[in-house]
Amino acid sequence: MEPVYDLMAHLLTEHFGVPAEEITPDSTFEQLDIDSLARVEMITLLEDHLQVTLRQEPEGTTLGEAAAYLERLVAESGAGPEAVAADRAEPTALAGPAR
Amino acid sequence: MSEREAAVTGIGMVTPAGIGREATWEGLCAGFGLARGDADLAGLPVDFSCQVPGFDGPALLGKRLTWRNDRFIQLALVAAREAVEDAGLDTAAWDGTRVAVVIGSGSIGGDQWPKEYRNLAEGRVGAISPTALVRSLPNMAAGEVSTDLRALGPCLTASTACASGATAIGLARDLLRTGVCDIAVAGGTDCARLPMASATFDRMQALSQRRHDPAGASRPFDADRDGFVLGEAAAVLILERPQHARARGARVRGHLCGYGASSDGYHPTRPDPEGAGARRALLAALADARADRCEVHHVNAHGTSTPLNDRVEALMLGNVFRTPPPVTSLKGAIGHSLGAAGAVDAATTVLSLERQLIPPTANLDRLDEAIDLDVVTKKPRSHRMEGALSNAFGFGGQNAVLFFRTA
Numbered sequence: 257m258e259p260v261y262d263l264m265a266h267l268l269t270e271h272f273g274v275p276a277e278e279i280t281p282d283s284t285f286e287q288l289d290i291d292s293l294a295r296v297e298m299i300t301l302l303e304d305h306l307q308v309t310l311r312q313e314p315e316g317t318t319l320g321e322a323a324a325y326l327e328r329l330v331a332e333s334g335a336g337p338e339a340v341a342a343d344r345a346e347p348t349a350l351a352g353p354a355r
Numbered sequence: 356m357s358e359r360e361a362a363v364t365g366i367g368m369v370t371p372a373g374i375g376r377e378a379t380w381e382g383l384c385a386g387f388g389l390a391r392g393d394a395d396l397a398g399l400p401v402d403f404s405c406q407v408p409g410f411d412g413p414a415l416l417g418k419r420l421t422w423r424n425d426r427f428i429q430l431a432l433v434a435a436r437e438a439v440e441d442a443g444l445d446t447a448a449w450d451g452t453r454v455a456v457v458i459g460s461g462s463i464g465g466d467q468w469p470k471e472y473r474n475l476a477e478g479r480v481g482a483i484s485p486t487a488l489v490r491s492l493p494n495m496a497a498g499e500v501s502t503d504l505r506a507l508g509p510c511l512t513a514s515t516a517c518a519s520g521a522t523a524i525g526l527a528r529d530l531l532r533t534g535v536c537d538i539a540v541a542g543g544t545d546c547a548r549l550p551m552a553s554a555t556f557d558r559m560q561a562l563s564q565r566r567h568d569p570a571g572a573s574r575p576f577d578a579d580r581d582g583f584v585l586g587e588a589a590a591v592l593i594l595e596r597p598q599h600a601r602a603r604g605a606r607v608r609g610h611l612c613g614y615g616a617s618s619d620g621y622h623p624t625r626p627d628p629e630g631a632g633a634r635r636a637l638l639a640a641l642a643d644a645r646a647d648r649c650e651v652h653h654v655n656a657h658g659t660s661t662p663l664n665d666r667v668e669a670l671m672l673g674n675v676f677r678t679p680p681p682v683t684s685l686k687g688a689i690g691h692s693l694g695a696a697g698a699v700d701a702a703t704t705v706l707s708l709e710r711q712l713i714p715p716t717a718n719l720d721r722l723d724e725a726i727d728l729d730v731v732t733k734k735p736r737s738h739r740m741e742g743a744l745s746n747a748f749g750f751g752g753q754n755a756v757l758f759f760r761t762a
Contacts, residue, residue: 273418293423296485309481 260306260330261323267301268319281320288319302326308333360644361528361539361611362600363759365442365593366702367434371405371586371689374415375437379699380706383688383714384735388570390584390690396553401562403569404548405586405690423486424499425466430589430695431458431496431544432503438540439504442593443605451507455536456500457527458512458591459519459543461694461749462493463552496544500591508536516749517657517691519543520590520698521757525614527594537599542591543698547691553585559624561661573691574718575658575684576665576730583659586690590698592705607762609705612742613646615639619752626664626748630671633657636754637675637744644742644758651680651758652740653713655704657748658684659691668746669726681738683731687717697747701757704745708761713738 261281268274274288285295303310308330317325368375371389372382382389393404412421412429421429435456439446471487474480489495494512501510509530513523520543527541556562563572563582573584592611600607617639619632626633641648657668665684672679685696685703692699707713712735719732745757 271418271422273413273420273422289419293485293489297422300482300484303481 260326261320263302263305264298264319264323267298271301279319281318283319284317285319306330358597359532360597361531361594362597362605362607363592363609363611363705364595364600364605364607365438365440365444366608366705367437367441367591368589368699368702369407369410369430369434370588370590370692370699371407374407374410374433376441376702380703383685383703384712386715386717386734387688388573388717389688390569390572392569393548395548396550399550399553399557401553401557401564401566403566403572403584404553405584406548407587420503423490424495425490426546426587427460427462427544427589428490428496428499430546430587431500431542431591434542434544434589434591435500435504435540438542438591438593444538444593446504449538451505453508453537454504454506455508455527455530455539456497456504456506456510457523457530457539457541458497458500459523459694459698460493460496460512460514461516461519461545461547462514463545463547463549463693465491466546466549467491469550500540504540506540514694515753515755516751517693518697518747518749518753518755519694520696521701521745521747521755522616522697522753524592524594524611524698524701524757525616525755528611528614531594531596537596539594540591541594542589543695544589545692545694546587547693548585548587556585563660571718573660573687574720575656575660575687575716576669576723576726576728577719578721578723580660580662580665580723582661583686584690586692588689588692588695588699590695590702592698592702609708609762610760611757612760613640613644613758615641615643615756617754619754621752624750626667627752628667630667630674632752633668633746633748633754634671634675636756637671637746640744640756640758646742646758648676650742651676651744653680653707653738653743654682655700655707655743655745656682656684657746658686658716660686664748666723666725668748669728673727679728681713681731681736682728683713684716685714687719697745697755700747701745704743704759708740708743708759711737711740
């Protein structure tokens with residue numbers, strides 16, 4: 257499977273238009289100008305690519321941290337998409353309230 | 356010049372005749388029908404439309420701006436940027452609080468609705484994009500243009516179906532007249548060539564059925580016309596208070612002198628059989644401009660190519676003018692872009708006045724015997740003009756007419 261970090265970097269450039277040179281494992285979503293709406297869209301796209309159901313991510317996380325977290329979820333979901341984490345306790349908010 | 360008027364200092368257009376004002380003008384003057392097969396409509400009874408050739412929103416605007424905006428918004432953004440550039444305005448330097456945005460849209464939109472409704476129907480709510488709604492709201496063209504240009508004054512949307520673009524320009528002129536802004540970014544946008552639009556307009560028997568000859572399908576005022584052709588477009592004018600335009604030494608392409616609006620109060624889709632509502636809008640535009648009928652030297656008609664619209668519009672013009680001035684309809688070339696059409700027509704009317712040239716009505720081979728108009732056809736006509744009307748009539752019986760004069 258394509259590493260999640262690479263997939264996220266690919267989506268950031270190809271779907272959201274983030275310049276590739278700005279993307280590093282230490283970049284935060286804020287630094288990349290990925291707002292709450294874009295974060296939810298990103299989750300939707302990741303779920304589609306990874307065939308898993310994801311909880312949302314801690315806000316302010318770096319790209320590298322988010323990728324590692326998602327790798328773990330994907331690994332744990334081995335049995336199938338529905339197995340992942342509807343009841344996980346991880347704090348959330350890759351998305352935030354919009355107005 | 357009176358401060359009642361608005362100076363037109365910039366024009367931007369994105370139409371099936373081309374991306375950009377001059378590409379559009381040249382395409383319109385060429386006089387050919389531009390409809391062709393549309394892969395997005397494949398399998399439908401009407402599978403052709405007028406498409407903006409080579410429009411690549413991400414390439415023109417960047418993915419940061421396009422991933423969350425439907426095509427009608429992208430079209431508006433490109434047209435608005437061109438209009439601002441044409442006006443020689445610097446958005447980084449202007450006082451954005453004195454700049455209004457008024458963009459009309461029929462907003463039949465929802466590029467992504469089919470996919471999202473499938474998700475909903477299949478219980479996959481989590482797969483629905485968070486942008487499904489905001490990317491298609493009718494006000495978002497104005498909102499995104501305002502954000503893109505840092506235009507921070509009143510930001511409004513007009514939705515009067517096929518009159519939306521003209522209504523928006525008229526409302527923008529009113530904002531200038533009241534003094535709440537110095538500059539108005541005004542126009543219309545729509546991407547009407549969507550499967551549901553094609554299906555439902557076809558069910559209404561409003562669309563041309565010329566599958567064997569898409570390029571000849573839209574033929575306003577022609578005896579063999581059988582309906583309109585769906586299109587897509589955006590057109591944006593920069594309107595300014597004359598004093599503001601003078602103070603900065605702006606090049607003025609023309610003046611918006613009159614705006615008239617009315618309602619047929621008759622039927623959701625059929626025009627008043629005598630054209631009474633359209634007539635009242637036209638006369639209101641002239642009264643607003645304090646102009647006499649003899650000052651109208653050209654009419655850019657609504658001219659959709661439906662049997663009923665063209666006949667009623669011609670009847671109305673014949674009743675208003677003893678001898679109607681030369682008329683053209685752009686829809687023969689570029690189809691019907693619904694909420695954008697009134698703005699495309701208005702922008703082209705300004706260019707016609709500026710250039711003293713009327714683009715032809717494409718596909719008009721044999722004038723309907725019931726229509727007694729001097730319709731420009733086959734090639735552009737040089738014509739001495741000081742004043743011209745631009746007509747726009749929408750479903751709901753909503754009418755908007757604009758009167759322009761030369762600069």
